[in-house]
Amino acid sequence: MSKAAVDVPMKGGFSFDLCRRNEMLSKKGVQPPSFLKTGTTIVGLIFQDGVILGADTRATEGPIVADKNCEKIHYMAPNIYCCGAGTAADTEAVTDMVSSQLQLHRYHTGRESRVVTALTLLKSHLFSYQGYVQAALVLGGVDVTGPHLHTIYPHGSTDTLPFATMGSGSLAAMAVFESKYHEGLTRDGGVRLVTEAICSGIFNDLGSGSNVDVCVITKGQTEYLRNHQLPNPRTYINEKGYAFSKKTGL
């Protein structure tokens, strides 16, 4: 029976109908296009009043910087934000999806979302795809039960930590955290520490770069400091620029 070739809105989820063709193409030598990755340094820490998340802003496509100022701290709920590392499309899609599920849940229950709800939704989605959805996340937020910080790995395992780093620059950032973190940080101390950790990732890791984004979440208030620090300005710009005379005849 022939299928109607009509693009009816799908029920949802992934469609695998091009897989066989793509496999055939790669056997014939056609290279699949590379994906946008967020090489990344993402960090989170718990301070005395809540959670601070930080991220760099470079998105890479192979060795090329595709986006010098992308946003890696994704909104999940007014009191929950999530930083994403890995394949850019996966982190964006998974955080958008869970964000809408949380909104529906809020309408259903009439209560503020809890961080563990977001955590469970994310981990069950990632686990069911067995790590093929490559999103490594740092999830943080403050709800009625207090501040929480979790890391979620692409295969679906999670950790609950007082400070966490993920991404290719995670070792550089963790070095800073391990030496300077202590409990009971103030807001300014926390933001300074997060910025230092991200800068350490930016300058020591090739996959991270550009600017620092910070998000401070406390009970009842969230501050998203986009481009909190710009340690990599474009220097030595030619004043004259390139001036082309109009209508160069071709």
Next chain:
Amino acid sequence: MFISLSTMEALWWPWSERIASPSPVTAASAFSFRPSPLISREFTRSTKRSSSALSGLATDAQTLYQRLVFRHKLYQLREERNMKPETFASLVSAILYEKRFGPYFCQPVIAGLGDDNKPFICTMDSIGAKELAKDFVVAGTASESLYGACEAMFKPDMEAEELFETISQALLSSVDRDCLSGWGGHVYVV
């Protein structure tokens, strides 16, 4: 089997395309391509104010183009208005991400004017990761040279004439250094 294979290879059009939008009222997009009768299809003028171009494997570019035109027409029937470019970008992203594990070999570039004639440009990789930019976006086989050329030649707040020149020069210089692109370009100023 042989025939379909050779057709596919002949139809691989690695294009370079680039869109830049500086001033508040114009967005210009430029494409380079090998001559082919199917060019007009690959460039969708989906609304008067937004357009997209697709680079990559030709068969996927055509299929994607047809799907997008279909979805846009449905939207127009339902909503009785044109889609904003931001919405269109989300639509393209969703369609591409649906095929996450068997993707279309296609990178779209979307440009248009949103509310209040604010220019909007965005590109995506083949699985729909949106990359919004304030200055320029590039896609295609010569994308690496285009990044360099645009980075050097772009200035904020250019007028339409100057933008047209800049975009053409950047495109042509990059394309001249790429074997897989060539034969000139089309520039669309929105």
